[in-house]
Each structure stands twice: as structure tokens, then as C-alpha cells.
Amino acid sequence: MDFVFIGIVASLGSGLTFFSGFGLGTLLMPVFALFFPIDIAIALTAIVHLLNNLFKLVLIGKKANLKTVFRFGLPAVLFAFLGAYLLGTLTDIQPLYTYRVSDKEYQITAVKICIATLLIFFSFFDLIPKLKRLEINTKYLPLGGALSGFFGGLSGHQGALRTAFLIRAQLSKEAFIATGVSIACFIDVSRISIYAKDLWQLRNSLNYPMLVTASVMAFIGAYFGNKFLKKITINTIQVVVGILLIVFAILLGIGII
Template structure:
């Protein structure tokens, strides 16, 4: 059943990224978090996200703008390490609060609070017009790399911030997408290298065949989604996904999930 649910969601999530405005990691992370501890869920999501981007890199990589990749990507790589180490520091911290509901004990944990708040923030970032339309001058690319890299390393949320900084670089559509994919791969490599220690320590909790299955499902979702619909945003669907993410995040922060 775990395979079925995660693969179906991975397939649908990958397809949804083509027209919902949300990235694969944003949608897939909550699903993994239902079956694994949050730090493992982030690691598994990172692996699927990396292989999915690697697939795109092979197809689109030649269009990437090297100047932008270096200006944005180098700070992103460095701060992705910091973000990943912040995740490691938060893992295992004592609960902030515990309470009983219907004779069941629940715990509010620092890591879940941070990840839940980030999910809410990035969900709102994609649906509130003033936040959604944020753009930054290209001279701030290194700062954009710092922010995107750090949050990418911490929770995997990097796409929205990356787009806000790259949108003003006047790249062609192909170059914009390809440059974003290259930078995303760089951040994923950085954070996975830090997560590797946790992967080794908690290898019994990891299900590699599940990761492979979810990755393949994501490939098919991207392929068929691209065949069915062009890169457009369906506002209603975007708001629905954001609402569900926010509801999940609230339960996540409260320790119910």
C-alpha cells in the first residue's frame, strides 16, 4: 500500500508541477512525511527531486547560462550545506511542548514546527499575488543563491525563491528553465552529501526500492503531463493545493501527523 500511495502521488505531483505552480518536492514531502520521520522524508524527497532534475538536465542542460549559474549557484551550494546542517541540528531536539487529546499523547517538535512553517510560507508565496510576483534585480543574484541554497538545504524549498531572482535576468524561456535545473541539481548534490551520514545511520528506515519506484513515477508524471498540458497555471488548482498544504502543515506542527 505504501508503494501504491507514494508512487501515485509522485506521478500526480510531477504532473501537477507543470500547471499548479508548485514544485515536486513541495508536494511530495508531505506524503513521505506520512510514512517516515521528517528528516528521512526530506532525504527521500531530495533523492527523488535530484534524479528528476537530472533527467531534465540531460534534456535541457545545454541551454543553461553559465554566468548566471556561477553567480547564483556558488553561493547556493555553500549555503545549502548550512541549511542541511541546520536540519541535522534540529533533528532529535527535545519537544517544545506535549499535550493529550482523546487520551493520546502528542508532541510539538522543533523540526516539525520549522518544516511546517516553511511549508505554509512557501504555499502562501505561490498564491498571494504580491508575494507570487516578487522579482529582484539581477545584481542580487548572489544573495538569491544564499537564500535559495539555505532553504533548499533545510527543507528542499528552493524553486520559488530561485525563480524570483532569475526572472529579471532576461534569459530566454529555454535558458531560464535550464539554468534553474542546473542550480537545483547543484543544491541537491550539496544537501544530499550532508544527508548521507543520516542515510547511513538510519539505513534501516530507508526503502531504496520505494525511492526508485517514486522516481520512475515522477518521470512518467512529467512526461505525460507535458504531453497533456502546456506550462500554464490553473489558479483554482493552485489554491486547492496550497490550502491542502497549509492544513497538512498545521496538523504537522501540532504533532498530529
């Protein structure tokens, strides 16, 4: 049942990214967090995210706008390292508060509070109409890359900011998607290089069949997302995702998850 659940989420999240410019990491990371520590969940999500983006590059990568990729992508790569490093630092901090409910112990930690805050922030991009339509002048593309890369390295949630900045780059729909995918690949490679040490140390305890399942189902979602690119609206999906993100963030912040 765990594999079915993760497979469905990965497939839906991957398809969603074709319409919104973000979604796979937003949906998949909380699911992985149900089975793994939060930092490892972020790292595993990054692996699936990268493999899925590489697959999407095969489908539409030739339509990417290279000038925009480099203006946005280079700062994103640099700051993704910083965000990923900060994630490791926050993980090493001792629990801020421990409490018990019945016979079960829960811990409130710095990294969980940080990630919960980011999740709530990024949920606003799905729920608040003005943020859904947020557009930022193209001269700020390097700044957008820095912010997107930093939050991508820290929590895996960089697509919403990337979309907000790239939407003003005067790209066609296909070029907008392909450019975003190209930039996401840069960020994923950067943060995975930082996560690699922890992943290697825990290599014997990771659930590789679950990781493979998520990756394959994400490929399937990306394939069908590309097929239905011009036909599907995501407004309702965005609202549902935003609400679920807030619920998960609250549970994560108080240590339940």
C-alpha cells in the same frame, strides 16, 4: 495503496515543476512525512528531487544559461550545507511539548515547528497574487542563491525563491527552466551529502521500493511535463497546493503529523 499515492504525487509534482519552476519537493515531502520522520522525509525527497532533476537535465539541460547558473548556484551550494546542518541540529532537540488525545501521544518539536513555518511561508507564493508575480533585480542573484540554498537544505523548499529571483534574468522560457534545474541539482547534491550520514544509519529500515516508485513516476511526470510545457496553466494547481500546504503545516506544527 501507499505506493499508488506516492507515485501519483511524484508524477504530478514533477510535471508541475516544468510550469512553475518548483513543486516536486513541495508536494512529495509532506507525503513522505506520513511514512517517515520529518528529517528522513526531507532527505528521501531530496534523493527523488535530484534524480528527477538529472533526468530533466538530459531533456533540456543544454539550454541552461551558465553565467546565471554560477552566479546563483555557487552561493546556493554553500548555504545548502548550512541549511542541511541546521536541520540535523534541530532534529536533536528534545520535544518542546507532549500531549495526549485519547490513548495517543503527540509531540511538538523544534524541527516540526520550523518546517511548518516554512511551509506556510512558501504557500504564500502560491496563494497571494503579488507574490506569484514577485520579481527581483538581477544584481541580487547571489543573495537569492544564498536564500534558496539555505531553505533548500533546511526544508527542501527552495524552488519558490529561486523562481522569484531567476524570473528577472531575461531568459527564454526554456532557458529559465533549464537554468533552474541546473541550480537545483547543485543544491540537491550539497544537502544530500549532509543527510547521507542519517540515511546510512537508517539504510536497513528505509522503504526502497517506495523510493524507486517515486523516482520512476517523477521521471514520467517530467517527460510529459516537457511535452506539454507550452499548453498548461498552473494557477488553479498553485492555489490547491498552497491551501494543502497550510493544512499540512498546521497539523505538523501541532504534532499530529
